[in-house]
Amino acid sequence: MAKKPLGLPLAPPGPQYDFFSLLQEMILKAGDPSLATLAGRVHCARQVLHRATRGPKMPSRDLTKRIADALFDDDETRNDARSRLLAAWTQGVADARQAASSPAALMTPGTVSIKSPRCLLMDKLHDLYSRAGSPSISDVALTTGLRRSTIHEWVTGRSLPREDGVLALLAYGLGASPSEVESLTALHKTARKMKKMHDVTKDYI
Structure with missing residues (x-):
């Protein structure tokens, strides 16, 4: 039975989307392990890992680092993956915070859903x-x-x-x-x- 693909990131275009795209790219580069397998390496729930790979919310910095470290055995490759992912994570989080505090996002009808x-x-x-x-x-x-x-x-x-x-x-x-x-x-x-x-x-x- 073929492995189910991760699916496109659920984040808006920009730094957040780029982060999730990079993370999925690295998972593929690491041999495309199943979410269950990778979750076991990362020591987190499968559902948590699934959200971390697609969004829409950015994962924590610690979880991002743990995923990067779990993907590759080679020290050089692992360090490079961690560095690139954390750099992309920093930009994605900054973008998410800016979007959340944007007056336009808060006041323009139809741009933000009111959560229950x-x-x-x-x-x-x-x-x-x-x-x-x-x-x-x-x-x-x-x-x-x-x-x-x-x-x-x-x-x-x-x-x-x-x-x-x-x-x-x-x-x-x-x-x-x-x-x-x-x-x-x-x-x-x-x-x-x-x-x-x-x-x-x-x-x-």
Whole structure:
């Protein structure tokens, strides 16, 4: 059975798109390993790696470095890949931040989608997970005492935590500060309330 291709980057044209294109190019150069194989080398969840190779959000610098280091055995090739990727990552992150703070992007109708509380909550959880170094789901489960399948569904946005206390347990396990946990809890309350009001499926609010 043929390996499923990564797919085109989901980032807008420019430095962010160039970063993802370069990363995919290097994966091909390294023999085009499967996401599962590469995720094992990088020590992160397959879904996290998939997002890191396509976007639309830029991965963390640490995860980018770990991917580069996992691709090549030869020191010279690995160092070159790491240097090029981190340079492209720096430009991509700068571009993403500029786009997010652009008055035109914030005020022009149709250029920015308004995210639901659920999407904002999942974004924050994913950011925490990336900031923690994208640890394996098993490691997070050991730290928090939560089930691996449950953690995976929350981090990937497939479902919402049922209780604030359990969400806080996961957040603290990923290194969140008390203020970040407070913000997550507020988003969680709003997201759960909207889910009940609109009686929607578990995947959307």
